[in-house]
Amino acid sequence: MTERRCGKVYVQSDDDRVGSARCRCGDPAVGECTECSRMVCADHSDLWQGWRVCDRDLAIARVRARSAAAAEERRREEEAAAAEAERLRQRTTLLELADEDAVWILYARDQKRTQQEIRSAVHVLRGLTAAEFTDVCLYLLPYARDPQKQRTGITSLSGWLLTGSGYHGRSWFLTRKGEWHRSATAGTEQGHTWKKVRFDDVEKRAVIDEMSWQQSIDSGIV
Incomplete structure (x- = not known):
C-alpha cells in the first residue's frame, strides 16, 4: 500500500x-x-x-487558543495600566534638579524632554528670584550655545536669544551683562525690535512659561 x-x-x-x-x-x-x-x-x-x-x-486546540488570547489580552491590559501608572507618576512627582540643570532642560533643545522633566524644571526655576534666575542663565547659557548679536537701534547686543515657534510672538534677549530685552515682533524680516525691560518676577515667570511651552511642543507633549 x-x-x-x-x-x-x-x-x-x-x-x-x-x-x-x-x-x-x-x-x-x-x-x-x-x-x-x-x-x-x-x-x-x-x-x-x-x-x-x-x-x-x-x-483542545480551541481551549488553548482562547487561553492564549486571554493571556495576550491580560498582557496588553497590564502594559496599558503600567503606562498609565507611569504617566500618573510623572504628573504627580518632581525630579530633584539643580538650578542650572533646570535651565538646560528648558533652553537646550537637542533632545526631547519628558513631561516630568519639564514640570520639574519649571518648579525649580519658579522658586528663584528674578536676579537668581538671571545669574543661573548667565552661568549656563555659554555652555549651551555661543553668544549671538542682535541690533537695537544704532547699538548692538551680545548675548543669548530666547525664542521659538511656540513663544506666542514674544522673544527675550539676555545680554552678557545680565540685561534683559524683550521683543513682540519675532520672526519679521526686519528682525526683532528690542526694548530693555526691568526683569522682575512677572517677567521671569513669562520667560519660564514660554520656554516650557516650547519644550513641550518640541517634545510632542502638546
Whole structure:
C-alpha cells in the first residue's frame, strides 16, 4: 500500500483497504487527524488552520487558543495600566534638579524632554528670584550655545536669544551683562525690535512659561 498526505488533510491511497477505513462512530472516514492520526469522518472532524483535526483535538486546540488570547489580552491590559501608572507618576512627582540643570532642560533643545522633566524644571526655576534666575542663565547659557548679536537701534547686543515657534510672538534677549530685552515682533524680516525691560518676577515667570511651552511642543507633549 502506498499512501501520501494531501496538505495533511486527507489520506489518499491506491489501496482499496483505505476506502474501508472507519471513524470511531462507524461512518466511513474522510481522512485522519493530524494530531492523533485517528481516522475520522466529516461529522467528528473539522479543518483547523488548514489541517484536519478530530473533534477531541479540535476542542483542545480551541481551549488553548482562547487561553492564549486571554493571556495576550491580560498582557496588553497590564502594559496599558503600567503606562498609565507611569504617566500618573510623572504628573504627580518632581525630579530633584539643580538650578542650572533646570535651565538646560528648558533652553537646550537637542533632545526631547519628558513631561516630568519639564514640570520639574519649571518648579525649580519658579522658586528663584528674578536676579537668581538671571545669574543661573548667565552661568549656563555659554555652555549651551555661543553668544549671538542682535541690533537695537544704532547699538548692538551680545548675548543669548530666547525664542521659538511656540513663544506666542514674544522673544527675550539676555545680554552678557545680565540685561534683559524683550521683543513682540519675532520672526519679521526686519528682525526683532528690542526694548530693555526691568526683569522682575512677572517677567521671569513669562520667560519660564514660554520656554516650557516650547519644550513641550518640541517634545510632542502638546
